[in-house]
Amino acid sequence: MNLHAASIDLHLATGVVALSSFWIAALARKGSRPHIWSGRIYLGAMLGIILTGIPLVAGFAAAGKPVATAFFGFLLALVGWTCWCAWRAIRDRHHPERYAGPVYWLLTWLVLAGGAGIVVLGVVRGAALLMVFGAVGVLAGLDALRIRRRIRDDRRWWLKAHLGAMIGNGVATHIAFMSIGLRSVLPEADGRLLNYLAWFGPLAVALAASWWLNRRYLRLGR
Structure with a gap:
């Protein structure tokens, strides 16, 4: 399995974790232990999505797709920013x-x-x-x-x-x-x-x- 294929699999797997933990945090009482821990899991999963997304964006660049490279690269930066803000606002x-x-x-x-x-x-x-x-x-x-x-x-x-x-x-x-x-x-x-x-x-x-x-x-x- 090459890096691109492995990145896709890990990207999807961490996406499942992110979606599940997002809704646990969203539905839990704010500030409760389930809310805090599911929120931490969610942000950890989002970090995994960002890291596995980098090789995918690099793949777009290698394939000569500048628009996809720019757009999805921007989305990675945007998600990285919102994750950082969500974490640091509490800390x-x-x-x-x-x-x-x-x-x-x-x-x-x-x-x-x-x-x-x-x-x-x-x-x-x-x-x-x-x-x-x-x-x-x-x-x-x-x-x-x-x-x-x-x-x-x-x-x-x-x-x-x-x-x-x-x-x-x-x-x-x-x-x-x-x-x-x-x-x-x-x-x-x-x-x-x-x-x-x-x-x-x-x-x-x-x-x-x-x-x-x-x-x-x-x-x-x-």
Whole structure:
């Protein structure tokens, strides 16, 4: 088994762990032991997904697929950033200056610049998928630049950062499984329609979830 094939197998296996642990953490009482441990397992699985995703992106580059290389490379950076934010927001909730340190700014600017590049690539190629997800990176990056004001004005900044990052992680996890699962469940359906549903469906749900979580956990905490 070569590196590419092994990476695919490990990528899928860690994806199963990520999806399972995500929902255990999501359904468990926030702050409870099951929530904490399943969250740790989830972030560990996401790290595995990122690491196994690197050879896959390298494979796109070796195959002469620059658009796929750029897009999936950007997605790895975006997921790496949201995983880091989800982890450090909890660890550094009493030390916000550590959270908003050099690593935070490096990853934020990487995602912001990468998102802008993907938007441009999407415009050039006429690809709505690239434009939308590139814009997600740009908007998330711009929002992240306000971290110092958020820390100053909102005592629960860390919870907002954690929830926002985990919603982003959930989008990535569900896109991956819907991209594979919808084609298996609906083999006769239009491929382009399934592709858009797999990518934009979780994003739409995430926007609704973000609104609901903000109302439930954050509005009363100011």
